Every structure is written in C-alpha cells, then in structure tokens.
Amino acid sequence: MKVLITDKLHSSVEQELAVCKKYGFELDTTFCHNEDELIQYGQDADAFLVSYSQITRKVLQSLPNLKIVVKYGIGVDNIDVKAATENRVMVANVPDYCLEEVASHALMLIMNGLKQTPFFDRKMQEHEWVRQPNDKILYRPSEISIGLVSYGRIARTLAKYAKSIFKKVYFYDPFIRNDLEGYAEKVETLEELFSCCTIISVHTPLMEETKHMIDWNLISRLKGAILVNTSRADVIDPEAVLKGLEKTNLEFFGADTFWPEPPDFSSEFSNQFLSRSDVLITPHCGWCSLTAEKDVRWKAAETSILGAMGKCPSSVLNKQVCKKSS
Numbered sequence: 001m002k003v004l005i006t007d008k009l010h011s012s013v014e015q016e017l018a019v020c021k022k023y024g025f026e027l028d029t030t031f032c033h034n035e036d037e038l039i040q041y042g043q044d045a046d047a048f049l050v051s052y053s054q055i056t057r058k059v060l061q062s063l064p065n066l067k068i069v070v071k072y073g074i075g076v077d078n079i080d081v082k083a084a085t086e087n088r089v090m091v092a093n094v095p096d097y098c099l100e101e102v103a104s105h106a107l108m109l110i111m112n113g114l115k116q117t118p119f120f121d122r123k124m125q126e127h128e129w130v131r132q133p134n135d136k137i138l139y140r141p142s143e144i145s146i147g148l149v150s151y152g153r154i155a156r157t158l159a160k161y162a163k164s165i166f167k168k169v170y171f172y173d174p175f176i177r178n179d180l181e182g183y184a185e186k187v188e189t190l191e192e193l194f195s196c197c198t199i200i201s202v203h204t205p206l207m208e209e210t211k212h213m214i215d216w217n218l219i220s221r222l223k224g225a226i227l228v229n230t231s232r233a234d235v236i237d238p239e240a241v242l243k244g245l246e247k248t249n250l251e252f253f254g255a256d257t258f259w260p261e262p263p264d265f266s267s268e269f270s271n272q273f274l275s276r277s278d279v280l281i282t283p284h285c286g287w288c289s290l291t292a293e294k295d296v297r298w299k300a301a302e303t304s305i306l307g308a309m310g311k312c313p314s315s316v317l318n319k320q321v322c323k324k325s326s
Contacts, residue, residue: 002026003304004045006038006053008072015294016049019301025308035059042066046308049300050079057083068092068307068316070300073287074154075232076317077206085318090307092315096153097295098287102256103157105286106201106230109254110146112280113199113226114139116252119277137224137251139198141165147197148184149214150204151176154230158201159183170197194221199228206232216240222249229255230286238273245278253279256286 003025005013013029020027028045032038032053039062042048048055048069055069060083068090069079076093084091112118116136123130146166148155151173160183162169169184172193178186187193190213194200200222204210214236219227227250229236238259244250253273258281263270273279287296303313312322 001046001308002028002044003047003049003301003308004028004030004032004042005049006032006042006055007051008049009051010293010297013297015297016301019298019305023305023309025305039063047304049304052078055079055084060084060087060089063089067310068304068313070094070304070307072296072300074098075205077232081318085321088321090312090316090321091318092303092307092313093317094296094299094303095315097299098289098292099153099157101289101292102154102230102286103161105256105282106154106158106203106228107161109228109230109256109280109282110199110201110226113228113252113254114141116278118280122277142167144198145170145196146199146201147171147187147193149190149193149200149202150231151179151184151186152203152205155201155203156181156183158203166199190218191221194218198222198224199226202227202229202235203231204235206234210235212237212240214240216243219244219249224248224251226250226252226254228253229257231257233257233259233261238269242272245276251278254281256282257284 003020017027030041032041035056035058038053038059042063044065046065046067049072050069051072057080066089069084071079071093074093074095076091079091081091116138119136120130144166145168146162148159148171151171159169163183170187170193171184172187172190202214211234219240241253245253261284274281303315306313312319316322
C-alpha cells in the first residue's frame with residue numbers, strides 16, 4: 001500500500017518515512033504541480049498527504065484506489081470535500097498540532113496593535129524619535145474587550161491567554177452553546193460581537209458560506225479597533241479593511257495571511273496594505289515551531305495510514321464516508 005506526498009513545505013520526510021516503515025507502507029514523494037500529475041502519480045496511492053495541492057473533483061473521480069486525503073494542517077479549503085464524499089474518499093486534517101503557536105501568534109498581532117509597534121518601528125527606521133507617543137491611540141488592556149470569531153481549539157487557547165489580560169472575552173460561534181471552561185462569554189450575533197469589542201480576532205475556517213463574512217457592515221460598527229486574522233484571508237473583505245483603516249473604524253489590522261498567498265508584491269493592491277504603518281502582515285508562519293513542524297508530519301502520516309487501512313481516524317471531516325464503508 002502506498003502514501004503519496006503530493007506537495008510539501010518541509011525539506012525532510014523523516015517523520016513520514018518512520019511512520020510508513022512502521023506499518024509496512026511505501027512512501028512516494030513525487031511532487032505534483034497540477035491535476036494531471038496528481039492523477040498520474042496517484043493511480044496506485046491509497047492515501048494523499050497534502051499541503052497546498054488542489055484536490056479537485058476531477059482528481060478524486062480519477063483515483064478509484066484513493067481512500068483518504070490528509071491535509072498537513074487545519075484548513076481544507078484546497079480540497080473539494082463534497083466531491084470527496086461523493087467518491088467515498090475520507091478527508092482529514094491535523095486539528096491540534098499548533099494550538100499554542102497560532103494562538104500566541106494572534107496574541108502577538110493583537111499586542112502589536114495595542115502598542116502600535118509597526119508605527120513606532122517605522123519612525124525609528126526613518127531616524128525619527130517620537131516624543132509624543134500619545135498621539136497614537138494606545139489602550140490599557142484591562143479596559144477593553146476582545147471578541148473571537150469562531151470558537152474552535154485555537155480560539156479557545158487564545159481565550160485562555162486573553163482572560164487574564166483583557167476586561168472581557170466574548171465569542172461568536174453558531175455551533176457552540178457556551179464555553180464550559182469559562183474563558184469566554186458567548187454572544188448571539190456577529191453584529192453584537194463587533195459592537196461590544198475593541199479587539200476582534202478571526203478564527204473561522206474558509207468555506208463558501210464564510211467568504212467575505214467580515215465585511216463593511218461589520219467593520220463599520222467598530223471604532224478605533226484592532227482586527228486580527230489568523231485563519232484565511234478570504235474570510236475578510238479586503239476593501240472593507242482598507243475603508244475601515246481610512247475612516248479610523250480600524251486603528252490596526254494584523255494578519256498571518258494575505259490575498260493571495262504569496263502576494264504579488266508589485267501590485268497596487270499589495271502596496272495599499274504593505275506600505276501602511278497601521279498594518280502588520282506575516283507570511284502564514286503562525287503555525288510554525290520546532291515541535292509543531294514535527295507534530296504535523298507524523299500525525300498526518302499516522303492519519304493517512306489509518307484511513308488507507310479502512311479505519312476512520314478521529315479527525316475525518318466527512319465521517320459519513322466511514323459509515324458507507326462499514
């Protein structure tokens with residue numbers, strides 16, 4: 001039986017090789033650049049390990065031996081889950097490998113917004129010593145509230161950190177009734193969240209229903225706020241962000257993602273964001289640590305093996321496929 005790594009960010013496959021050797025599986029590291037190559041090299045694969053490859057309906061329909069597609073990470077927006085389900089292919093992710101990393105990265109972006117670090121750093125780079133820092137809006141953390149859009153594992157980890165820092169922690173998530181651990185208080189609508197919080201941290205996955213979910217209608221409710229995104233860029237309407245920064249609904253925008261990834265650095269659109277001192281963008285690196293980089297690889301490999309063996313790993317997102325197979 002064979003596992004194919006369709007594409008990868010890491011330079012080593014040591015973790016994956018160790019897992020495959022343990023179960024007697026073959027590991028194929030042929031890099032696939034398009035649908036045709038995925039179909040060509042995936043013909044005898046029982047499982048895919050995927051970073052950014054687009055696993056489309058055409059790919060899934062062309063690979064009758066494929067049993068599971070595992071994402072090196074959390075978001076599966078590059079995998080057609082509906083088509084996978086129709087073709088009885090499990091789709092799984094690694095939902096717990098970088099909770100501390102992404103939550104602390106979101107907190108870092110928030111604190112940069114609170115202290116306006118990019119602005120003051122830019123002034124120092126220009127050899128200007130700012131003598132009146134209070135010309136920028138600087139908040140005392142214990143006097144403002146933070147709102148979390150979606151309340152999955154990363155958001156809950158951030159809420160745990162934030163509870164001792166901020167006045168109040170709120171969250172909006174239609175799929176969660178309340179926070180049993182007591183870190184955050186639920187609100188019933190996004191409008192309510194944006195109306196009562198000075199800081200908004202976005203953690204919702206990208207789906208058709210969530211594309212540009214954070215729009216001008218919501219951002220216009222903010223006043224001198226900090227907006228942070230560590231999920232996917234397209235959850236937020238970029239034009240609404242620019243409008244919010246110009247109208248001071250937003251004092252700061254921080255993100256570990258961009259439209260698109262990687263950006264076209266020569267475009268006017270990119271420069272509208274990256275030239276600003278009230279914006280901080282990092283290159284989708286929030287997940288990374290020495291530990292997380294190893295964890296995601298061996299956990300993804302273990303999940304792929306289980307799926308290839310006909311079992312239903314706990315992180316499978318379309319579990320109805322497991323029921324059909326049993």
